[in-house]
Amino acid sequence: QVQLQESGPGLVKPSQTLSLTCTVSGGSLSNNNYYWTWIRQPPGQGLEWLGYSFYSGGTDYNPSLKSRILISVDRSKNQFSLRLNSVTGADTAVYFCAGERIAEAATRYFDLWGRGTLVSVSS
Amino acid sequence: DIQLTQSPSSLSASVGDRVTITCRASQTIGFYLNWYQQKPGRAPKVLIYGASSSLSGVPSRFSGSGSGTDFTLTISVLQPEDFAIYFCQQSYVTPWTFGPGTKVEIK
Numbered sequence: 001q002v003q004l005q006e007s008g009p010g011l012v013k014p015s016q017t018l019s020l021t022c023t024v025s026g027g028s029l030s031n032n033n034y035y036w037t038w039i040r041q042p043p044g045q046g047l048e049w050l051g052y053s054f055y056s057g058g059t060d061y062n063p064s065l066k067s068r069i070l071i072s073v074d075r076s077k078n079q080f081s082l083r084l085n086s087v088t089g090a091d092t093a094v095y096f097c098a099g100e101r102i103a104e105a106a107t108r109y110f111d112l113w114g115r116g117t118l119v120s121v122s123s
Numbered sequence: 124d125i126q127l128t129q130s131p132s133s134l135s136a137s138v139g140d141r142v143t144i145t146c147r148a149s150q151t152i153g154f155y156l157n158w159y160q161q162k163p164g165r166a167p168k169v170l171i172y173g174a175s176s177s178l179s180g181v182p183s184r185f186s187g188s189g190s191g192t193d194f195t196l197t198i199s200v201l202q203p204e205d206f207a208i209y210f211c212q213q214s215y216v217t218p219w220t221f222g223p224g225t226k227v228e229i230k
Contacts (some may be wrong), residue, residue: 046210049217049219066204098166104173106155107176109214110212111169111178113166113168114166115165115166
């Protein structure tokens with residue numbers, strides 16, 4: 001079965017760049033049934049969709065993140081990545097990578113999830 | 124952005140109870156509404172997609188209904204493993220958004 005695993009620093013200083021990678025195993029990133037997605041959850045709070053990339057590189061981002069975010073895919077490594085610039089304490093959260101499945105009638109849902117990784121923003 | 128509200132924000136129930144959680148959207152979203160279950164320290168797990176479509180591996184006691192702006196998740200016979208937080212999520216238009224969650228606790 002397909003599994004996702006996040007990796008990256010657990011601590012980032014304010015104003016610096018948060019970088020995370022999600023490794024897809026047991027399946028191919030080059031799957032046109034999925035959008036590769038990042039979602040975050042501040043401690044004790046709800047879920048926020050950050051954005052996605054299709055395997056061919058098309059992206060969509062949450063406007064709340066303005067120009068700070070970049071999601072990219074590396075098909076040769078079967079990985080996709082998140083970069084979030086100019087971080088503040090408000091970016092402290094558990095970051096999940098996820099696969100958003102494209103289903104019938106244009107329905108879509110997140111059916112693949114990594115375990116999540118806590119990233120704290122602090123000096 | 125489409126805002127999702129959930130009610131109640133929390134509830135206490137006993138094993139065997141029937142539980143109903145409501146999700147309301149700030150504008151019509153057709154049937155583009157999904158439900159997730161999240162347990163402490165775990166990633167969410169999808170239970171229902173497209174408002175009422177079931178998924179392989181999800182117990183049949185979970186069902187969804189609704190369309191437009193009002194949706195419901197029902198757990199027909201609450202089991203011990205169902206104590207968790209439940210989120211709704213719209214997939215009608217980006218940015219995808221989630222409801223604030225409903226915590227189902229043991230009575």
